[in-house]
Amino acid sequence: MKQVIQNFKTGELYVDEVPAPALTKGMVLIENKFSLISAGTERSTVKVAKANLLGKARQRPDLVAQVIQNVRKEGLKATLEKVRTKLDTLKALGYSTCGRVIASMDTNHFFKPGDRVACAGQDYASHAEVICVPQNLVVKIPDTVPYEEASFTTLGAIAMQGLRQADPKLGETVCVIGLGLLGQITCQLLKANGCKVLGIDISESLVQLARNLGADDAVQRSDANLMAMANQFTNGYGFDSVIITAATSSNDPIELSAEITRKKGKVVAVGAIKLDVPRDPHFYRKELDLRLSCSYGPGRYDTEYEEKGIDYPYAYVRWTEQRNMEAFLQLVAQGGINIKPLITHTFDITEAETAYDIVTGKRQEPHIGILLHYPDNDSKFIHTKIIQHNGAAQQQIEAGFIGAGSFAQSYLIPNVKNFGGGLKVVVTSKGITAQNVAQKFSFDSASSNSKDVIDNKEINTVFIATPHNSHAPYVIEALKAGKNVFVEKPLAMHEEELENVKACYMQQGGRLMVGFNRRFSPVASALKQNFKGINEPLVMNYRVNAGFIPKDHWTQDEQTGGGRIIGEVCHFIDLMQYFTEALPQTVFAQCIHSANSVNKNDDNIVINIQFTDGSVGSIVYVATGDKALPKERLEVYGGGKIGIINDFRGGEWYSNNKMVKLKMEGKGHTQEVHAFLNAIKEGHPSPISFESMYATTKATLKILDSLHTGLPQQI
Template sequence: MKQVIQNFKTGDLYVDEVPAPSISKGTVLVENKFSLISAGTERSTVSVGKASLIGKAKQRPDLVAQVLQNIKKEGLKATIDKVKTKLDSLKALGYSTSGIVTASMDTNGIFKPGDRVACAGQDYASHSEVVSIPQNLVAKIPDNVSFEEASFTTLGAIALQGVRQANPKLGENVCVIGLGLLGQITCQLLKANGCNVFGIDLSKDLVRISAENGAEKAMLRNDDNLISAIDNFTNGYGFDSVIITAAAPTNDPIELSAEITKKKGKVIVVGAVKMDIPRDPHFYRKELELKLSCSYGPGRYDVNYEELGQDYPFGYVRWTEQRNMGAFLDLISKKAINLEPLITHVFDIQEAEKAYDIVLGKVKEAHLGILLKYKENTSKGLTKFELGTNEIKDLNVGFIGAGSFAQSYLIPNVKSNKGSLDTVVTTKGITAKNVGDKFGFNSASSNSEDIYSNEKINTIFIATPHNSHANYTIKGFESNKHVFVEKPLAMDYEELEKVKIAYEQSKSKLMVGFNRRFSPLAKEIKKRFDGAEESLVVNIRVNAGFIPKDHWTQLEEVGGGRIVGEMCHFIDLMQYFTDAKPISVFADCINSSNSQLKTDDNICVIVKFSDGSMGNLTYLANGDKSLPKEQIEVFGAGKVGIINDFRSGVFHNGNKAEKLKMTGKGHKQEVQAFLDALTLNQESPISFQSIYNTTLVTFKIQDSLRTGLPQNLDI
């Protein structure tokens, strides 16, 4: 299918053929008919991509801070590699489309093939022939509303949410500052609400369009008569509310809004403007209320709502993102909103570059609503694209999932060792195409069946969200393919048992991404304790850092939480050092009334092993980032081995301390060990029983927290 793409590294913008996206539970597959270019938002997005590295840093100081913090945590080289991976990516543009449903897996059974729908969401409702949209970001189009009109729905929902924040009453005087597309729609919404609307902008054309289609009066910002005209319009009282829909780097919209708002009035910020709030004379003396409007409405930035399809109760949250979308479509249907005068250009998708030349000012043309049009295309539903004809080696590898982790630690190490890269699969075709081109895969796809059905692929690497690991692994065994799956192996007891049965019925080898045991420091310390026929005590302290509850790794149904998703690393490391089976586990966590904390992110775990060894894990999310993340201590036989964040180590023996200068967490070594095992037809570097034990312990940790009791492992 065709899609508008920007290379974030070079800034180049173009239309390319990429695999169509896949459909999954809770999503709706839609063939686009029209999509709207939101000139203000997309101009800003594209400009960041076109900026130099220094320019990008100036525009995103928050990301610079993350990079500096990452250097402290992981070192300069690892951070540089991560940054390169992030920069060398393709960005999807657009967030407001309309089209026809071709398939739906929405959990409510609302959408059917053939339904006419409007779609919303950055990275979802993109400028592409086919889109896969979460169910709460789709709304049905009334019969008398055209696809052209419906493509404005996302922007209409944003404008509607801004108006709702102002809560205007019939007959009130309301000013809209900024008469771009968002401002024009806002003026019409206010007019439909029975308000007296005054518009302000820097452009004569936009002032004229607003005066003709929504505002009772509209004027230029630099008109000398502006303030006196406002006094006459409001009878000297000032506006009941001012809605700022401008995008401006200066503080002028904020300062002007305060000046022209009545005493105890409201200022609503919808657009991206500078917000240095001057206390005097107006905000303080008038007791003005300042409110921000969050995009399409309630549900925005809530993973549970937008990605997992969990709606808010109608009686408690009347207007969500989706309900705002539906309300805007109803207003179009009732002719309360007229979008026709706002459409200035329509381009076919293959001419999108011309459209962006206008948006970016390369071509000087007055513009407002620019639409991209999509024609019938028999190839738009293709999920697989051939990219190359590289040599197929004995180890021919397919990747399912190719996020930043896979691109940084897995794919390069497969390529540099003994494997050939055959097919890469991601849910978004644009990502598959980018990764495929970057690393030299022979094909890119959005459908995992293209890997399982390919008899030439004998090894699969799985680096997808945690809740898909078990199913993908089982399908790999059933397809007679060796499997490397990132941790965790499974999310619960049932999945683990299914994996075990599938493994025992197959001849495939399995590897889970427990990389730390392959690190140079872990291997060296393990060697120093070899032959010590004595129980060990392994102390592990992890200063993991805070992760919000709504992060995907914390969601039980997606990431499984940090016990299952991260602590498994350290249970595996205990098994590695002790060479023994875990037989019991006890865990306890903090108590806290802080609703932002996930209490089991701050936990102490004691694991008893079959040879009498003990493992103590203290996993913390409430510490300070300046403390190194991980410290491992191994005690036994009169010796002590210490690993300091996998950057250095110390071995104590015979009243002497020997410094160990080794770095790395073992990512390269684990991939190499797995591929070596396949090449030499040896056992997998980690036995299935050990992998099973580690996964089982994480479930028992959860059981111990629930019951407050030690848990025995029947292994």
């Protein structure tokens, strides 16, 4: 299918063929008819991508802070690789579209094939021939509303939420500062609400358009009579409310709004403006009420609502994102909003570059509402794209990837490639991501269908790097297909899943590896050699300053990520197994009990483990610590010797009353992948036994049982 793409590293914007997205639970698959280019928002997005590295840093200081923190934790080299991976990505543009439902897996069974729908959401309602959108960001279009006008629905919902924050009453005077697309819609909504409306903008053409579309009056910001007009418009009282829909780095809109608002009036910021709020003379002396409007309405940035489809109760949250979208379309259907005059350009999807030249000012042309049209095209539904490369020699190992997020792109795919493995097919749920990864690493093809990897006879090795809840099912499918399988941790999220994997492995055989990389790190390997020959139990103390992850992150979700014990603590249990060469036998865990709703109690836990050889280990896993302390420290005691790993950036060895510093960096990602691929090439078993990987996974599940029961658990 065709999609508008921007390379975030180079800033290049173009239309390309990418695989169609895959339909999953809670989503609606839609064939786009029209999409709206939101000039203000998308101009800013494109501008950031086109900036050089210094320009990007200036515009995103929050990301610069993350980079600096990562350098402290992982070192400069590892951080540079992460930054390069992040920058070298393809970005989807657009967030307001409409079209026809192809298929739906919404949990309410509300949407049917053929339904006319409008859609919202960055990275969902993209400028693409086919999109897959969460159910709560899709609404049906009334029969009398044409597709062209329905494509404005997301902008309409944003304007509507701004009004709800202003809460204007019948007959009140309201000023709208900024008469772009959002401002024009806002003026019309206010008129439909029975308000007296004045518009302000720097552009004379937009001022005139507002007058033509029903505003009581409009004026240029540079007009010397602006203050006198505002005074006369409100009979000297000032505006009951001012809604700012402008987008500017200037502080002028917030200062002007305070000056023209009546005492105890409201100022609502909808657009992206500078918010340097001057206390005197107006905000303080008038006791003004400053409100911010959050995009389309309640539900925005709430993963439970947007991604999982959990709606808010109608009686308690009357206006959600979806209900704002529905209300806007009803107003359009009733003639309360006139959209047609706002459409200045319509381009075919193949002409999108020209459309963006207008948006960015490269092509000087008056504009306000620019639409992209998607003509009928049967090839748009193809889920696989062949990537053209110069012919390369075939390798013995031919790999397919199911899932290719930042981790896979940083630590798995490059190491398969530098080993000499062939990269056949990469699969992700979003076609643009698969396309990006395929081009970046020279895969033969990109797809959004996992069957293109599982059923491909040329692929002998499958890498699985998807969300945790899909690991076990994909492992079973791949083993049954006779593939070598590398799966990122965890192996399974529930005991039933784990037993199903075990049954499949026992029946099918094959080579299976879980991504427990720390045992392959240079410092761990060196210490293991030093402990060789010590025939007595070890005492191990593992401190993990894990850092805070909010409860709404996907890894914390019980259904998708399983939480941090299943998703990360498995690493530390595996490394202890590596040193003891024994299996975990008993676990006992206790976590904090905090009334602070921000904290997740079992992210702060102490775990005691006894191993079959008599060794014992303690894991102190903390999410409430300070970031300045390095993340991991492992101390291993035994045979009169001590080995210490300091965050996998070095270590210490104590023996015969002497200490030796070990200067070795890396968490073993390269060595792990190469060990697995070497085992395949040389016909050896997996570098980690299935018994060990099974026991590690079982131990994490038993840790959860111990927390629930308050008792030690046998593995």
